[in-house]
Amino acid sequence: xxxxxxxxxxxxxxxxxxxxxIVTWVWLVGGxxxxxxxxxWLVGSSFKTPGxxxxxxxxxxxxxxxxxxxxxxxxxxxLYRVMQPDGSTKVMxxxxxxxxxxxxxxxxxxxxxxxxxISERRPVRQIGxxxxxxxxxxxxxxxxxxxxNSVFVTLTATLIxxxxxxxxxxxLSKYRFRGRDLVMVLIIGTLMVPxxxxxxxxxxxxxxxxxxxxxxxxxxxxxxxxxxxxxLRQYMLTIPDELLDAARMDHASEWQIYWRIILPLSAPALxxxxxxxxVWRWNDFLWPLVVLSRKELYTLQVGLNTYAGQLNVxxxxxxxxxxxxxIPVVLVFVFLxxxxxxxxxGSGLK
Amino acid sequence: MGRITLTNVDRDFGKxxxxxxxxxxIGDGELVVLVGPSGCGKSTLLRLIAGLDKPSRGTIAxxxxxxxxxxxxxxxxxxxxxxxxxxxxxxxxxxxxFGLENQRMPKAEIEARIAxxxxxxxxxxxxxRRPGQLSGGQKQRVAIGRAVVRNPTAFLLDEPxxxxxxxLRISTRAEIAALHQRLGTTxxxxxxxxxxxxxxxxxxxVMRAGRIEQVGPPLEVYNAPANLFVAGFIGSPRMNLLPxxxxxASVREVAVEGPGGFTARIAVNGSGLKAxxxxxxxxxxxxxxxxxxxxGDLSGQVNLVEALGPETVVHATIAGDRRxxxxxxxxxxxxxxxxxxxxxxxxxxxxxDAAGQRVPSA
Numbered sequence: 001x002x003x004x005x006x007x008x009x010x011x012x013x014x015x016x017x018x019x020x021x022i023v024t025w026v027w028l029v030g031g032x033x034x035x036x037x038x039x040x041w042l043v044g045s046s047f048k049t050p051g052x053x054x055x056x057x058x059x060x061x062x063x064x065x066x067x068x069x070x071x072x073x074x075x076x077x078x079l080y081r082v083m084q085p086d087g088s089t090k091v092m093x094x095x096x097x098x099x100x101x102x103x104x105x106x107x108x109x110x111x112x113x114x115x116x117x118i119s120e121r122r123p124v125r126q127i128g129x130x131x132x133x134x135x136x137x138x139x140x141x142x143x144x145x146x147x148x149n150s151v152f153v154t155l156t157a158t159l160i161x162x163x164x165x166x167x168x169x170x171x172l173s174k175y176r177f178r179g180r181d182l183v184m185v186l187i188i189g190t191l192m193v194p195x196x197x198x199x200x201x202x203x204x205x206x207x208x209x210x211x212x213x214x215x216x217x218x219x220x221x222x223x224x225x226x227x228x229x230x231x232l233r234q235y236m237l238t239i240p241d242e243l244l245d246a247a248r249m250d251h252a253s254e255w256q257i258y259w260r261i262i263l264p265l266s267a268p269a270l271x272x273x274x275x276x277x278x279v280w281r282w283n284d285f286l287w288p289l290v291v292l293s294r295k296e297l298y299t300l301q302v303g304l305n306t307y308a309g310q311l312n313v314x315x316x317x318x319x320x321x322x323x324x325x326x327i328p329v330v331l332v333f334v335f336l337x338x339x340x341x342x343x344x345x346g347s348g349l350k
Numbered sequence: 351m352g353r354i355t356l357t358n359v360d361r362d363f364g365k366x367x368x369x370x371x372x373x374x375x376i377g378d379g380e381l382v383v384l385v386g387p388s389g390c391g392k393s394t395l396l397r398l399i400a401g402l403d404k405p406s407r408g409t410i411a412x413x414x415x416x417x418x419x420x421x422x423x424x425x426x427x428x429x430x431x432x433x434x435x436x437x438x439x440x441x442x443x444x445x446x447x448f449g450l451e452n453q454r455m456p457k458a459e460i461e462a463r464i465a466x467x468x469x470x471x472x473x474x475x476x477x478x479r480r481p482g483q484l485s486g487g488q489k490q491r492v493a494i495g496r497a498v499v500r501n502p503t504a505f506l507l508d509e510p511x512x513x514x515x516x517x518l519r520i521s522t523r524a525e526i527a528a529l530h531q532r533l534g535t536t537x538x539x540x541x542x543x544x545x546x547x548x549x550x551x552x553x554x555x556v557m558r559a560g561r562i563e564q565v566g567p568p569l570e571v572y573n574a575p576a577n578l579f580v581a582g583f584i585g586s587p588r589m590n591l592l593p594x595x596x597x598x599a600s601v602r603e604v605a606v607e608g609p610g611g612f613t614a615r616i617a618v619n620g621s622g623l624k625a626x627x628x629x630x631x632x633x634x635x636x637x638x639x640x641x642x643x644x645x646g647d648l649s650g651q652v653n654l655v656e657a658l659g660p661e662t663v664v665h666a667t668i669a670g671d672r673r674x675x676x677x678x679x680x681x682x683x684x685x686x687x688x689x690x691x692x693x694x695x696x697x698x699x700x701x702x703d704a705a706g707q708r709v710p711s712a
Contacts, residue, residue: 240433240435242431242432242433242435243435243437245397245400245402245422245429245431245435246429246431246435246436246437246496247437247448248401248402248421248422248423249400249402249422249423249427249428249429249449250423250448250449250452250496250500251423251449251452251453252423252448252449252452253452256452260448261437264439265438265439267439
C-alpha cells in the first residue's frame with residue numbers, strides 16, 4: 001500500500017511539489033479516466049438488467065434487487081426498505097403495485113398487507129451479475145455462429161494480408177525495376193481513398209465475381225492494405241542487401257530468400273501488421289454489412305447490429321456482446337505487443 | 351580448378367561507367383589482391399566475378415567456360431562479405447548449412463563438412479549460438495567457414511578484415527594466408543589496405559577509377575611501379591615525388607635536375623625523353639641516407655622527427671617549399687629546425703615521364 005502511495009506521489013526532485021508535477025498528475029489521471037473509464041463502464045454495464053441500464057444516475061457496478069420467498073406466495077418477492085412513520089426503516093416485500101401505491105408485506109408477518117407510497121421506500125440491492133445477458137445471445141441468438149464467422153474472416157484475412165503484403169514489400173524494397181517508385185506512390189496514394197468512395201464499385205465487382213453474400217467476399221477486398229505494404233517495405237529496407245547477396249551465393253532461390261531470410265527477419269514488422277490486421281478485420285462493420293445478407297454468415301459486428309431495432313434497442317445484449325467482441329482484440333495486443341520492441345534484424349551485422 | 355578470366359569487362363551504372371575494359375587472368379590456386387582507393391571499382395569488380403552483378407560488356411570465364419550470364423549460385427564460388435552478412439536469425443550451424451541444404455546435399459555430408467570447417471576454424475564451441483552472440487573475430491571465422499564448407503572453386507573476399515581491430519586483423523590475416531596455403535584454392539581478395547595486399551598477395555592488382563593500373567607480384571609493384579599513381583599508392587610512408595627537368599638523355603642514362611640544385615643520374619633501358627622536358631622523380635623514403643651536403647644532394651629544413659625505435663622518420667621542407675619524408679635507420683637523431691642533407695640511392699630512383707608513366711630502368 002505504501003509503495004502505491006510512493007508511486008503515485010512521485011515528484012521531480014522527490015521533495016516539493018513543482019507545478020509540472022501537478023499538471024502531469026492531473027493529465028495522467030485524467031487520461032486514465034478518459035481512456036479506461038468507458039471500458040470499465042462497458043464491462044460493468046454488460047452485467048446490468050435492462051431496468052438498471054435505464055436508471056439515472058448510472059452506476060459503474062451492476063446491482064440486482066434482492067428477492068425473498070415469503071410464505072403464502074409462489075414467486076419470490078422483491079425486497080424494499082420502507083420508511084416507517086416513526087422514522088425507522090423496515091425491510092418489506094412487494095406483492096403488487098398500483099399506481100404510486102404498493103401493497104407490501106412484512107416477511108415476518110406474511111398475513112398482513114400494508115399499503116406504502118412508493119416514494120417512501122428504497123429497493124434493497126446487492127451487487128449481482130445479470131449473466132443472462134451473455135448466456136442468452138450465445139445460446140439462443142446464433143452468437144457463437146457469428147463468433148465463428150468473425151474468427152474465420154479475421155484469421156484468413158490476416159494470413160492472406162501478411163502473405164501478399166510482405167511479397168509486395170519484398171519486391172518494392174529489394175528489387176530495382178523500372179516504375180518501382182511509381183508503384184509505391186500509387187499504393188500509398190490509395191490510402192487517401194476512403195471505403196465509402198469505393199463502396200459502390202467494390203460492391204459491383206464483388207457481386208460480379210459471385211462473392212456476394214459469402215465470407216470470401218468480406219475477406220478478399222480487404223487483404224491488400226497500403227499501410228501494410230508501406231510498413232513492411234520500410235522495415236525491409238533496413239535489412240542489409242548483403243544478406244540477400246550472401247543467400248544468392250548460397251544457392252538460395254528468390255523464393256527461399258523471401259521465405260527463409262526476409263520473412264523471419266521481418267517478424268517484428270509482421271507482428272505489428274498482424275495486430276493491425278486482426279483489429280481491423282475484427283472491427284469491420286460497414287463492408288460486411290454490405291456484403292452479407294444471410295443471417296448465418298453474419299460476423300459479430302453485424303450481428304451486434306441486429307439488437308438495435310427500429311423500435312427498441314436491446315442495450316443489455318449489445319453491451320454484453322460488445323465485451324465478447326473486445327476480448328480477442330485485447331488478447332492479441334497483450335501477446336503480440338512484446339514482439340514489436342524486439343527487433344532481431346541487424347544483430348548479425350556490425 | 352579455379353581459373354578466372356575477365357576479358358574487356360565494362361560496367362555502367364546509368365551514364366556513369368565505373369569499370370573500363372578490365373582484362374585480368376587469375377590463375378588456379380592464386381591469391382590475387384585487388385587494391386585501390388575507395389570508389390575505384392574493386393568491389394564492383396568482385397561482384398561481377400561473383401555473379402551478383404552482370405557486366406555491361408565483356409566476358410567472364412571460369413576454367414575456360416563463359417559464365418557471363420550464369421547466376422551467382424551456379425558459378426560455384428563462395429564470398430566473404432565485409433559485414434560478414436551472417437543470417438542473424440540462424441545459429442552458426444544453420445548459417446553454415448544453409449548453402450549446402452539449398453544444394454540438397456545429404457544430411458550426413460552436411461554434418462561432416464560443418465564438423466571439418468568448425469575444427470579447421472576453431473568455431474566448434476559456438477556452433478549453436480546466434481551471430482548476435484559472437485564477437486567480431488568469431489563472426490569473421492564463421493563467415494569464412496560458410497565459404498569453406500561450400501568447397502568452392504574460388505573464394506571471393508570483400509574487405510574481410512576491415513571491421514576487426516588492429517590486433518585481430520594481423521592474426522586473421524595470417525590465418526587467411528594459412529588457409530590459402532592449406533586449401534590451395536583460388537582467392538580474390540579486395541582491400542584498400544596496402545599492407546594486407548603486400549603480405550597476402552601472390553599478385554597485386556592496383557586499380558584506380560575503374561581501370562587496372564598495374565598487375566604484378568607485390569615486390570615488383572613496389573620496386574617498379576608502372577606509373578605515378580601506383581608509386582604514390584603502394585608503400586608507406588608514401589614515395590617522395592619531385593618535379594625535375596631533364597638535363598640530358600641518352601638510351602642508357604638520363605640526367606635530371608631538381609629543386610634546390612639537386613641532381614641525379616638514372617640508368618634507364620631506352621627512353622623517349624629529350625633534354626629540357628619535365629618529368630617526375632620518385633624516391634622512396636627508405637632509399638635516402640644522410641650526407642654532409644655534397645654536390646647535388648637534397649637539403650632541407652627538418653619540421654618533425656618521429657623516432658619509432660627501429661627507424662626514424664624525418665619530415666623536412668626542401669627548396670620550392672616541397673615536403674620530403676625520409677626514413678633513416680635506427681635512432682639516427684636529427685633535430686627540428688636543423689638543416690639536413692640527404693643522398694638517395696642511385697640504384698633505386700624511379701623516373702616518370704610527363705604523362706606519369708614509368709621510364710624503364712636498367
